[in-house]
Amino acid sequence: QKEVEQDPGPLSVPEGAIVSLNCTYSNSAFQYFMWYRQYSRKGPELLMYTYSSGNKEDGRFTAQVDKSSKYISLFIRDSQPSDSATYLCAMGANAGKSTFGDGTTLTVKP
Amino acid sequence: GAVVSQHPSWVICKSGTSVKIECRSLDFQATTMFWYRQFPKQSLMLMATSNEGSKATYEQGVEKDKFLINHASLTLSTLTVTSAHPEDSSFYICSALGAGNTEAFFGQGTRLTVV
Numbered sequence: 001q002k003e004v005e006q007d008p009g010p011l012s013v014p015e016g017a018i019v020s021l022n023c024t025y026s027n028s029a030f031q032y033f034m035w036y037r038q039y040s041r042k043g044p045e046l047l048m049y050t051y052s053s054g055n056k057e058d059g060r061f062t063a064q065v066d067k068s069s070k071y072i073s074l075f076i077r078d079s080q081p082s083d084s085a086t087y088l089c090a091m092g093a094n095a096g097k098s099t100f101g102d103g104t105t106l107t108v109k110p
Numbered sequence: 111g112a113v114v115s116q117h118p119s120w121v122i123c124k125s126g127t128s129v130k131i132e133c134r135s136l137d138f139q140a141t142t143m144f145w146y147r148q149f150p151k152q153s154l155m156l157m158a159t160s161n162e163g164s165k166a167t168y169e170q171g172v173e174k175d176k177f178l179i180n181h182a183s184l185t186l187s188t189l190t191v192t193s194a195h196p197e198d199s200s201f202y203i204c205s206a207l208g209a210g211n212t213e214a215f216f217g218q219g220t221r222l223t224v225v
Contacts, residue, residue: 006153032212034213036216041201041219042218042219043203043216043217043218044154044203044216045216046213046215046216049212049213051212088153088154090154095207095211095212095213095214096142096144096205096207096211096212096213096214097144097156097159097214098144098154098156098205098214099156100153100154100155101153102152102153103153
């Protein structure tokens with residue numbers, strides 16, 4: 001069983017929809033939780049970073065971490081075609097060293 | 111966020127040759143750098159962790175004699191793929207972590223194709 005499980009999708013939504021992306025994990029030592037956006041043939045771009053449990057909001061993006069359930073989420077409000085990309089969850093017990101999910105490919109249709 | 115530059119962005123080499131990939135932190139000192147590999151439609155897999163001035167720590171299953179990592183300064187780490195074979199073709203990505211920081215920043219990746 002993988003340490004980090006992420007639904008690979010693909011996920012297709014109309015413009016303006018609310019998108020929900022999720023990951024579950026099994027390692028209780030994880031305390032750093034990240035969401036990255038990756039465009040084709042590019043390196044990952046950090047979207048959200050959360051330490052331990054809780055919610056974090058940045059513009060149209062909200063990240064939630066529930067350590068008791070070992071479950072993290074990323075919500076995208078008012079989704080735009082430019083949000084079309086692969087979204088990767090990542091987490092780790094130590095700063096910088098991350099275990100990644102498989103990524104969810106999102107397409108936002110105009 | 112901080113800037114990490116990776117070079118080259120893509121490279122094609124012949125089977126049996128060696129390829130060096132550079133990862134530079136441009137505006138901060140990276141005490142730790144991480145090297146990942148990503149195969150098509152798969153996620154990033156950590157290959158090794160390198161601390162400046164120390165030998166790299168490799169993940170299980172990664173051949174340290176094939177993937178040579180050097181982290182000789184606080185702004186530069188290199189990954190050399192020795193005697194490359196077609197199965198080494200992949201997307202190689204580095205990330206860099208500064209002292210006291212909790213976020214590592216990624217380079218733009220290097221696409222290696224071995225023919």
